[in-house]
Every structure is written in C-alpha cells, then in structure tokens.
Amino acid sequence: MKKIRHIARAIDPETGDVRHFNMGHASRYNATGNFAPPRKSGKERRARKRREKKEKYAGCHPRPLFHTPTEDISPRERILLKARVLREAGYQCQQCGSRFRLTLDHIIPRSRGGGWHRSNLQCLCKPCNEEKADRMPYERAA
Known part of the structure; x- marks a missing residue:
C-alpha cells in the first residue's frame, strides 16, 4: 500500500512567491499554515x-x-x-x-x-x- 503525501504551499506575503513542499508532520506548520523549520534542541x-x-x-x-x-x-x-x-x-x-x-x-x-x-x-x-x-x-x- 502506497502512502499518500499531501502537497502544501507557502506564499510569501511581500513578494507573492509560492513554494511547494511535501507536507510532513502537522507540528511543523505554524498557525498561518506556513512551514516552520524544526526547532533546535535546548x-x-x-x-x-x-x-x-x-x-x-x-x-x-x-x-x-x-x-x-x-x-x-x-x-x-x-x-x-x-x-x-x-x-x-x-x-x-x-x-x-x-x-x-x-x-x-x-x-x-x-x-x-x-x-x-x-x-x-x-x-x-x-x-x-x-x-x-x-x-x-x-x-x-x-
């Protein structure tokens, strides 16, 4: 059985550029839906x-x-x-x-x-x- 990966996009509000990426774990996205890089450890x-x-x-x-x-x-x-x-x-x-x-x-x-x-x-x-x-x-x- 093949896993389905969702494709998401982030839009830069200033330039309007669109960036597509594979949607990983939900915690990587902030409240606005933009991709947030993984946090570094303490x-x-x-x-x-x-x-x-x-x-x-x-x-x-x-x-x-x-x-x-x-x-x-x-x-x-x-x-x-x-x-x-x-x-x-x-x-x-x-x-x-x-x-x-x-x-x-x-x-x-x-x-x-x-x-x-x-x-x-x-x-x-x-x-x-x-x-x-x-x-x-x-x-x-x-």
Whole structure:
C-alpha cells in the first residue's frame, strides 16, 4: 500500500512567491499554515547562546585569578563619580531602562578585582543590580 503525501504551499506575503513542499508532520506548520523549520534542541540553543556571549565579551579584560586590591576613593570622589555615571547613562538603568531606584554598579565586581574607575562602572536599578550580584557580565542568568 502506497502512502499518500499531501502537497502544501507557502506564499510569501511581500513578494507573492509560492513554494511547494511535501507536507510532513502537522507540528511543523505554524498557525498561518506556513512551514516552520524544526526547532533546535535546548542543548543546541544553549550552546549558541554561550558562543554569542563569548563573542560579545571577547574584547573584555580576562577575569582575574585572585583578588587584586584596588585603591579606594574618597566619599566626595565617589559622589562626583556617581553623578557623572548617572549623567552619561541618561539617568536610566542600562539593563532595563528604568528611571527609579538607580544605583552604581561595578561591571567587574570589586570582589573579583574590579576597581573604582569610570570604565568599570555602570548605572543599574536596584532590582537589576541585585540580580547581577557579584557575577561577571558573561556569567549573568539568561
């Protein structure tokens, strides 16, 4: 007995091109009836995200192997630096865009060797800062 395969078509809404293909399993088609390629497994998606993070932070300084003491700054310098960072960030969180409960955050945490210099500081709201905690940028929860 011969199996009958249904022939389906997908129409590109912009160009009007028609593509014919054999209709496989119904789950491969989205709600509009257009062909949706098979989804990648969770393992492949996580691997792709890891590769993207590595590429994004390829130019960053490597993580220090041990805590390197950095010089502390005076409270007045800290206030001036915070005002400068907030002004440069447009008074909004660089993670979510919120304008409330803003804090100063070290990109490379002080516990991992990050210092009090402008290139290591960013403006985050309190919830985003607590979520980041003392992790490096590439260790953030997805």
